[in-house]
Amino acid sequence: MSTDAATIRQALRDNQEEPEGPARNARAERLLAGAEQSGDAALLVEALVHQLQVYNYSSEKDKMFVPFARLLRLWDERPGDFDPFMTHHLFWMFKWVSSSMVDQPHIPLAAIEKWQGEMERRYRLAGHSERAVRQGELEIARHLGDLERAGQAYTAWQAADRDRMANCHACELHEQGNWQALRGLDEEALTAWSPVLEGEHVCAHEPHAVLAASLLPLLRTGRAEQARAHHLRGYRMVRPMESMRYSVALHVEFCALTGNEPRALEILADRPAYFTDSGNPGSLMDFLTVTAVLMDRLTELGHGAQPVPGPAGTDWTAALLAVEARTQALALAARFDTRNGNGHVGAQVRERLARRPLLDRLPLGVRAVPLAAPSEAPAPAVRPAATGPAADLAGLLAEAHRLSDAGHPDARAAWRAVAERAGEAGGEADALSAHDRASVEDHRAMSPSLPPAEAAEAFRTAARLYEEAGDRGEAVAAQARRAFLRSTEEGAADEALAEIAPLVELVRALHAEGLATGRQVSGVLVCRARAHQQRMFQAADEESTAAAVAALEQAAREVLAFAEPLLGRDEVATRVSEALGFLADVSAYRGDGPAAAELYGRAAAVVNAAQQPWYAVEYEARTARIAAQLDDHETAERAARKALEHGSTSLSAAGRARLHLILAEVLGATGRFDEATGHALDSAHWADEAGESATLGAHARHQLGGWLLRLGRAAEAAAVLEAVLPDLSAEEHGDGMVVQTLWWLGDGLSTLGEPRAAAEHWLRAADVARAWPEQHDHAMLAQLAGQALYRAELNQEAERAYERAGELWRALGDVPALARTLRVRAWIAIRDGLPGLGAARAFMAEAERECEGPLLRADLADTYRQTAELLAHACEGDPGEAADDPARLAYEEALGYVDRAAAAFDEAGPEHLDRRTAAGLMAAWLEADLGRADAALRRAAEVLAAYEGVPAGTDGTVDARRSEVESVRGYVAGA
Numbered sequence: 001m002s003t004d005a006a007t008i009r010q011a012l013r014d015n016q017e018e019p020e021g022p023a024r025n026a027r028a029e030r031l032l033a034g035a036e037q038s039g040d041a042a043l044l045v046e047a048l049v050h051q052l053q054v055y056n057y058s059s060e061k062d063k064m065f066v067p068f069a070r071l072l073r074l075w076d077e078r079p080g081d082f083d084p085f086m087t088h089h090l091f092w093m094f095k096w097v098s099s100s101m102v103d104q105p106h107i108p109l110a111a112i113e114k115w116q117g118e119m120e121r122r123y124r125l126a127g128h129s130e131r132a133v134r135q136g137e138l139e140i141a142r143h144l145g146d147l148e149r150a151g152q153a154y155t156a157w158q159a160a161d162r163d164r165m166a167n168c169h170a171c172e173l174h175e176q177g178n179w180q181a182l183r184g185l186d187e188e189a190l191t192a193w194s195p196v197l198e199g200e201h202v203c204a205h206e207p208h209a210v211l212a213a214s215l216l217p218l219l220r221t222g223r224a225e226q227a228r229a230h231h232l233r234g235y236r237m238v239r240p241m242e243s244m245r246y247s248v249a250l251h252v253e254f255c256a257l258t259g260n261e262p263r264a265l266e267i268l269a270d271r272p273a274y275f276t277d278s279g280n281p282g283s284l285m286d287f288l289t290v291t292a293v294l295m296d297r298l299t300e301l302g303h304g305a306q307p308v309p310g311p312a313g314t315d316w317t318a319a320l321l322a323v324e325a326r327t328q329a330l331a332l333a334a335r336f337d338t339r340n341g342n343g344h345v346g347a348q349v350r351e352r353l354a355r356r357p358l359l360d361r362l363p364l365g366v367r368a369v370p371l372a373a374p375s376e377a378p379a380p381a382v383r384p385a386a387t388g389p390a391a392d393l394a395g396l397l398a399e400a401h402r403l404s405d406a407g408h409p410d411a412r413a414a415w416r417a418v419a420e421r422a423g424e425a426g427g428e429a430d431a432l433s434a435h436d437r438a439s440v441e442d443h444r445a446m447s448p449s450l451p452p453a454e455a456a457e458a459f460r461t462a463a464r465l466y467e468e469a470g471d472r473g474e475a476v477a478a479q480a481r482r483a484f485l486r487s488t489e490e491g492a493a494d495e496a497l498a499e500i501a502p503l504v505e506l507v508r509a510l511h512a513e514g515l516a517t518g519r520q521v522s523g524v525l526v527c528r529a530r531a532h533q534q535r536m537f538q539a540a541d542e543e544s545t546a547a548a549v550a551a552l553e554q555a556a557r558e559v560l561a562f563a564e565p566l567l568g569r570d571e572v573a574t575r576v577s578e579a580l581g582f583l584a585d586v587s588a589y590r591g592d593g594p595a596a597a598e599l600y601g602r603a604a605a606v607v608n609a610a611q612q613p614w615y616a617v618e619y620e621a622r623t624a625r626i627a628a629q630l631d632d633h634e635t636a637e638r639a640a641r642k643a644l645e646h647g648s649t650s651l652s653a654a655g656r657a658r659l660h661l662i663l664a665e666v667l668g669a670t671g672r673f674d675e676a677t678g679h680a681l682d683s684a685h686w687a688d689e690a691g692e693s694a695t696l697g698a699h700a701r702h703q704l705g706g707w708l709l710r711l712g713r714a715a716e717a718a719a720v721l722e723a724v725l726p727d728l729s730a731e732e733h734g735d736g737m738v739v740q741t742l743w744w745l746g747d748g749l750s751t752l753g754e755p756r757a758a759a760e761h762w763l764r765a766a767d768v769a770r771a772w773p774e775q776h777d778h779a780m781l782a783q784l785a786g787q788a789l790y791r792a793e794l795n796q797e798a799e800r801a802y803e804r805a806g807e808l809w810r811a812l813g814d815v816p817a818l819a820r821t822l823r824v825r826a827w828i829a830i831r832d833g834l835p836g837l838g839a840a841r842a843f844m845a846e847a848e849r850e851c852e853g854p855l856l857r858a859d860l861a862d863t864y865r866q867t868a869e870l871l872a873h874a875c876e877g878d879p880g881e882a883a884d885d886p887a888r889l890a891y892e893e894a895l896g897y898v899d900r901a902a903a904a905f906d907e908a909g910p911e912h913l914d915r916r917t918a919a920g921l922m923a924a925w926l927e928a929d930l931g932r933a934d935a936a937l938r939r940a941a942e943v944l945a946a947y948e949g950v951p952a953g954t955d956g957t958v959d960a961r962r963s964e965v966e967s968v969r970g971y972v973a974g975a
Contacts, residue, residue: 008034193214215254237715460482521562604620653686806821822843875891
């Protein structure tokens with residue numbers, strides 16, 4: 001370890017920038033040892049202050065008390081070793097030490113009050129306001145549950161003057177909102193936090209903590225959308241910060257109370273050390289409490305056996321961790337209550353443990369690994385007592401017949417309930433008629449979960465029972481349904497069609513004799529059409545597919561020819577609708593999208609008119625899909641909305657996901673991004689429910705991230721896009737989608753002030769786009785990466801990225817873009833000072849040569865202007881009086897470039913007036929710095945003359961130029 005003071009001071013500054021955690025703390029300890037050996041008293045003070053800072057923002061907060069006591073002793077003994085900056089730090093840290101003691105149950109309450117009094121005394125002697133003192137007292141009183149004392153401290157805190165010892169505005173507003181929330185005043189809390197949430201007041205740990213604190217108040221006040229946004233934005237901010245376990249706990253709790261248990265588990269898994277880090281027992285208690293809330297919720301939902309993250313060394317399940325976390329949280333609460341002499345902390349923990357979900361479901365837009373199937377079913381609802389088996393059976397039968405007559409999809413479940421109750425009543429044979437038993441078997445056979453062989457046997461039994469009941473038409477229809485089932489077997493479509501052919505003739509004959517209804521005849525015809533469709537699916541080549549398509553079209557038209565005349569007089573609407581759907585399928589196969597959309601629309605209209613909207617859902621969904629492909633946004637939107645409405649109780653999770661995504665894309669295509677995000681969120685949620693997170697869900701999240709970015713919600717967009725990246729691959733989703741996601745993510749991170757991370761994503765995207773035939777995107781991504789790396793002051797990396805971009809722009813023939821890369825490379829070259837000036841001049845000269853064409857005068861002018869700026873910027877000191885003074889020579893040369901820039905802007909045309917006058921103002925400043933007042937004033941007057949006749953206030957640029965001219969005049973007058 002070096003004992004050189006300068007080396008240690010630089011190491012202290014470097015360590016301050018390192019991530020929070022034990023590694024940074026250990027380096028601080030080594031640096032303190034070096035400072036002690038150096039013999040430099042002031043350096044020792046700096047090292048102690050640094051150690052206290054890193055302990056405070058880490059999981060080892062309990063270590064901060066020793067270095068602070070040592071600092072205070074040094075201050076008392078040798079205050080001269082403290083410069084004004086370190087003196088400020090000493091008194092500032094008094095607040096940290098005093099307030100942190102309440103989170104350490106081993107520190108007696110009397111000691112806490114003593115330190116609070118010591119802080120008050122020392123602040124008073126030093127002439128500081130009591131504002132920070134009263135805030136510290138509020139924290140102690142809140143911890144003790146002494147609301148009367150807390151209220152008095154709050155009032156005194158707000159009344160005291162703000163001075164240099166007061167916490168920053170953001171931190172103060174955080175605590176003011178916490179006080180309101182504690183009193184149950186959620187609206188007042190959110191109002192207090194508003195300036196922090198809106199970015200008016202921020203600091204190193206805000207709005208991080210306020211975003212977390214606002215989650216439940218937002219939910220309780222009905223602002224779920226805003227709560228979701230705060231979670232997405234806030235968790236990204238606290239995730240890398242070890243010291244923010246309390247805020248992470250709030251995010252876990254939010255997820256546990258909004259149906260986002262998988263997301264909460266992923267948050268727990270991010271920092272396993274949070275389960276055992278003991279440096280801050282108060283935040284550990286909070287973390288264990290919300291962990292227990294989450295585990296209780298999982299167990300309640302039947303996931304007690306779900307493997308979950310937890311303390312190292314044990315394979316935890318939700319049920320086991322629920323007990324462990326609850327036990328430990330209550331044990332910590334008991335330690336605090338013993339120390340405090342009351343039961344307040346324990347009561348708070350138990351109240352939190354008893355919290356119930358605030359929402360059943362709040363889609364977040366970020367993917368979480370779905371939970372395994374419940375190992376235990378949730379407790380079933382109590383079944384109402386029946387007045388008697390027979391009476392109950394009669395009611396179930398009536399409901400089953402009603403649903404069957406209406407063609408409702410719930411009819412299958414109704415007949416299953418009939419069968420179950422009939423068995424309870426003493427056996428089906430005695431309890432049900434033959435026709436009812438036939439209906440039971442018929443509907444059982446239609447269940448998609450029944451194995452094909454069992455379903456075929458059930459249809460056969462149903463047909464026999466219908467015959468026994470005297471319903472020959474329904475018997476034939478059941479046989480046709482069995483034949484269609486056969487057609488779904490690989491290669492069996494032709495055999496099935498052979499079985500159906502005589503059934504068609506038979507049912508038509510029965511209809512002629514009045515022994516079969518139109519519904520039964522059309523049902524058999526539809527079964528034949530379905531079998532032709534299966535034949536189409538199973539066709540081995542294009543020729544046989546075309547033949548099957550033609551046969552399907554003919555079969556569908558036969559259904560229409562028979563059933564359409566019966567509409568309104570017989571229950572054939574579903575048959576007509578299905579036939580129209582077949583014809584739409586044929587049109588879609590033949591590439592006639594408009595005809596397919598029109599036929600699907602007609603199919604939906606038929607069943608909607610028959611008050612059977614559940615059958616319209618599939619046709620409306622197909623209409624929406626095709627209309628969207630045809631850019632018929634109005635039709636697509638209308639159809640998708642109807643499908644979601646009509647399928648509210650019958651759509652599968654995957655079906656919902658697809659419809660919400662179609663609707664979202666239509667809304668996005670028409671610029672309604674806010675509404676589009678809502679449907680994209682729903683699509684992602686339902687895709688997760690369907691087990692399609694990596695496919696359909698990835699598409700939804702990709703689009704969601706893009707729309708959030710367009711809406712200016714960069715933090716949410718970044719969270720969503722980061723979550724979707726692991727699911728994307730060029731093979732599965734296409735490299736275009738991968739590049740676009742990375743591009744958007746780079747845009748979002750750049751907006752959030754994370755240029756290094758943005759550059760990483762842009763460079764990844766550029767590497768994918770490198771293989772594309774058209775290289776514009778590759779060049780643009782390389783340039784974006786260069787810009788971000790330049791902002792991050794990673795000069796060598798930025799130079800390489802700009803060099804790559806420049807080569808691509810040159811190959812593409814985009815000279816203005818090439819010139820921009822050369823100019824930036826010049827600025828990169830002088831970042832290390834004068835040694836790079838030669839390279840910088842060479843880059844600018846190359847940019848001049850590239851811009852020599854007559855159509856590039858504005859780009860040439862920009863190059864001249866930036867060359868002037870670069871020359872002036874690279875000077876060491878102000879121009880001297882001597883003619884050979886280097887700075888004076890550089891300024892004179894810069895002035896020459898500015899004049900050339902102004903002339904080139906004039907040649908480029910009047911649309912470049914503002915850029916021309918900016919060059920004129922730069923020339924005025926250069927003249928002023930060279931001591932030529934008259935020339936400076938003349939050039940400033942020329943700028944004003946350029947805007948003669950333009951009223952003040954009509955253009956922001958004009959007003960700005962006039963203000964800048966006055967600044968030049970004032971500078972010259974002062975000189």
